[in-house]
Amino acid sequence: MSAAVDADVLSVTFGALADPTRRTMLSRLTKGDATVNELAGLFPAISLQAVSKHLKVLERAGLVTRGRNAQRRPAHLRAAPLVDVSAWLEHYRQFYEGSLDRLGEHLAQLQSRAAQPPTDPEGS
Amino acid sequence: MVELEFVRTYDAPRQLVWEAWTDPDQMAQWWGPRGVTTPRESIELDLRPGGRIAFDMVDDATGARYPNSGTFLEVEPPARLVWSDDGFADGSGKGTATVTFAEVDASTTALTVHLVADFSDTVRAGAERGWGTQLDKLADYLA
Numbered sequence: 339m340s341a342a343v344d345a346d347v348l349s350v351t352f353g354a355l356a357d358p359t360r361r362t363m364l365s366r367l368t369k370g371d372a373t374v375n376e377l378a379g380l381f382p383a384i385s386l387q388a389v390s391k392h393l394k395v396l397e398r399a400g401l402v403t404r405g406r407n408a409q410r411r412p413a414h415l416r417a418a419p420l421v422d423v424s425a426w427l428e429h430y431r432q433f434y435e436g437s438l439d440r441l442g443e444h445l446a447q448l449q450s451r452a453a454q455p456p457t458d459p460e461g462s
Numbered sequence: 463m464v465e466l467e468f469v470r471t472y473d474a475p476r477q478l479v480w481e482a483w484t485d486p487d488q489m490a491q492w493w494g495p496r497g498v499t500t501p502r503e504s505i506e507l508d509l510r511p512g513g514r515i516a517f518d519m520v521d522d523a524t525g526a527r528y529p530n531s532g533t534f535l536e537v538e539p540p541a542r543l544v545w546s547d548d549g550f551a552d553g554s555g556k557g558t559a560t561v562t563f564a565e566v567d568a569s570t571t572a573l574t575v576h577l578v579a580d581f582s583d584t585v586r587a588g589a590e591r592g593w594g595t596q597l598d599k600l601a602d603y604l605a
Contacts, residue, residue: 352465434468434575436495441573444482444492445474 351419354399359384360392364401367415371405377413468575476565479573480540483561484509494519504529509537515545532559 354360363377378389393413396402400419405412472479482488490502504518516531535558536544542562549556557578564572 430466430577433495434466434577436498437493438468438470438573438575440492440494440496441479441482442470442472444488445472445478448478448482449474 350399351401354395354401357392357395359389360396363389363392363396363413364415367402367413371412371414373410373412466577468573470573471566472571472573473569474571475569476563476571477540479571480563483543483563484539489517493517497522509534509539511535511537513537536560 355364359381362380366372366377366380374386374390374393377393378384378386381389393402393404396413397404401416403414403416405414482492484507486502486505486507489505489507490500493500499520499522500517501520504516506514506516508514511534513534514531515534516529519528519530520526521528530547532545532547534543534545536542540563542560544558544560547557547559560574560576560578562574562576564574566572
């Protein structure tokens, strides 16, 4: 992975990921390629046209490529943009999850100290 | 610009959580993930709009020191803290952090950390590591 990444690319990726229908489509594609019809099967309440539109958004974001077979044109998950998003998420998730865990421990310690004031072992 | 949000609930009164974030003595005890220390003497918190926030993070394993700085935009004790992050020396990583402290009840506080940032260089560096199972994790995360 040495492709240059800039904030605009990430914005497009995040924009594409912002929609729950598209996230479901991507989740499906992690399990293997699928045609528009197969993807549409996941969403009985959504028209084939709308599913096709969502797929175009994912294509524009570089998250999906389409096969050359004119009849089926199966959608294929393209990981590269997700790698960038994933790396970003991982970095900051680790930082904040770690910090917020420690904050919880710190608060618990503060309160146990307050609840049990230090006793004088000598009893003087 | 990209965003990330964390929500935690703590069994502690809101005032206590606020102080843990805004008292440098306390911040030094918990800021940063395990393996990272934030030395007390490096922490500067000028708690007012326009005031400076600065701290160093030190990697315990290597001793490498990472300075951070920014400016407070909103300081509303004990409910809301917003600061802008100057980012890294090369100008990347600039962004805004918003922390809200919501009182669930007298002894419970819901904390939300919302980050909006340009972390493109961080991402570039992180991407060098390759992704392996991260895509699966991401898929789980998104599901």
